[in-house]
Amino acid sequence: MRTEDTGGVGPDLRHHGDAEVRDDGAGLVDLAVNVRADTPPAWLREEIAGSLSSLAAYPDGRAARAAVAARHGLPVERVLLTAGAAEAFVLLARASKVRRPVVVHPQFTEPEAALRDAGHTVERVLLRAEDGFRLDPAAVPEEADLVVIGNPTNPTSVLHPAETVVRLARPGRTLVVDEAFMDAVPGEREALAGRTDVPGLVVLRSLTKTWGLAGLRIGYVLAAPEVIDELERAQPLWPVSTPALAAARACMAPRALAEAGHAAHRVAGDRAYLVAGLASFADRGVRVVEPAEGPFVLLRVPDAAGVRRRLRDLGYAVRRGDTFPGLGAEWVRVAVRDRATVNAFLKALSAALAPPTAPPVSPG
Incomplete structure (x- = not known):
């Protein structure tokens, strides 16, 4: 684990998984974007469609905000609805008066x-691959007054223990925990959402991944009331659309939470199946970061750029890893999908990989 300044030219921080399937990606099987397949479900589409008759009125977020607060057992003063988690990062950056912000990478x-x-x-x-990309709180400079970490972390799929993350908190520091993928973890173990005993804690959640709402843009922030007030002042008026508010209310309902819980268990089973299949390529240099806990896995692959190119020719898009600080050109991220898709992908990966190295021939 090491620290690094960002003064020089580095990875393209604006490259995201959707770039792998835009433009020339028509017809590709998308393993680059971490949105759960076959979403949004029909009942959620109906809820969103039902809100369209109200588009003449300005959005009213009070009911959705109350629903989020109730879901996490918090007062509404601790909740801010945002146009996706990405907007929350912008608000934090603009509103925070910090001197030494630190971001824990890869993330x-x-x-x-x-x-x-x-x-x-x-x-x-x-964080280092040889340490399993595990967090050591002591590696974060004591003087850091804002620290950002993902849990479970994109792209490593590492789930840090909640109490390890809490060790980053201290008076005078803002601790931002991106829990965009926490609802894909069975039981949401290690979640900090709903905690009010951690000084400076700001938790970000997204409804994009589990519910397939990337095009609708809906997420939220959980933090102390004074932080919420500060972030809200940095927002434009009516930042979340009426359809997005309808989706937020629907996704907080008991039925939706139960469905998300079932989906998390299904994803865990499909992920285990994917990891087991990838293990068969160990003799060809493929290494999986384990234990993986998110709806994606991170792989170290020889000639990853060439493998990604050959996979595209075979109809599959995966996420390049070299745009994440701390990773290099040998890394790729693969989204978890159903077993039929995984089987077809593993077959394509076998074809895309370089042939296994033959053992040396003994002179004779």
């Missing part, structure tokens, strides 16, 4: 990009 790159765009100088703490 989703938008928090650092937003901080830099707001004029902050960002320091990176880079």
Whole structure:
């Protein structure tokens, strides 16, 4: 684990998984984007469609905000609805008066990009592959007054223990925990959403991934009331649309939470199946970061750029890893899908990989 400044030219922080399937990606099987397949479900589409008759009125977020608060057992003063978690990163960057922000990488790159765009100088703490990308709180500089970490982390799929993450908190520091994929973890174990005993804690959640709402843009922030007030002042008026508010209310209902819980268990089973299949390529240099706990896995692959290119020719898009600080060109991220899709992907991967190295021939 090491720290790194960001003064030089580095990875493209604005590259995201959707770029792998835009433009020339028509017809590709999408394993680059982490949105759950076959979403949004029909009942959620109906809820959203039912809101369209109210589009003449300005959005009223009070009911959705109350629903989010009730879901996490919090007062509404601790909830802010946002146009996706990405907007929350921008609000934090613009509203925060910090001197030494630190982002723990590899992780989703938008928090650092937003901080830099707001004029902050960002320091990176880079977790290492040889340590399993596990967090050591002591590696974060004591003087850091804002720390950002994902849990479970995109792209490593590492789920940090909640109490390890809490060790990053201290008076005078804002601790931002991106829990965009926490609802894909069975039981949401290690979640900090709903905690009010951690100083400076700001938790971000997204409804994009589990419910397939990337095009609708809906997420939320959980934090102390004074932080929520500060972020809300940085928002434009009516930042969340009426259809997105309808989706937020629907996704907080008991039926939806039960469905999300079942989906998390199904994803865990499909992920285990994918990881087991990838293990068969160990003799060809493929290494999986384990234990994986998110709806995606991170792989180290020889000639990853060539493998990604050959996979595209075979009809599959995966996420390049070299745009994440702390990773290099040998990394790719693969979204978890159903077993039929995984079987077809593994067959394609076998064809895309370089042939296994033949054992040396003994002179004779």
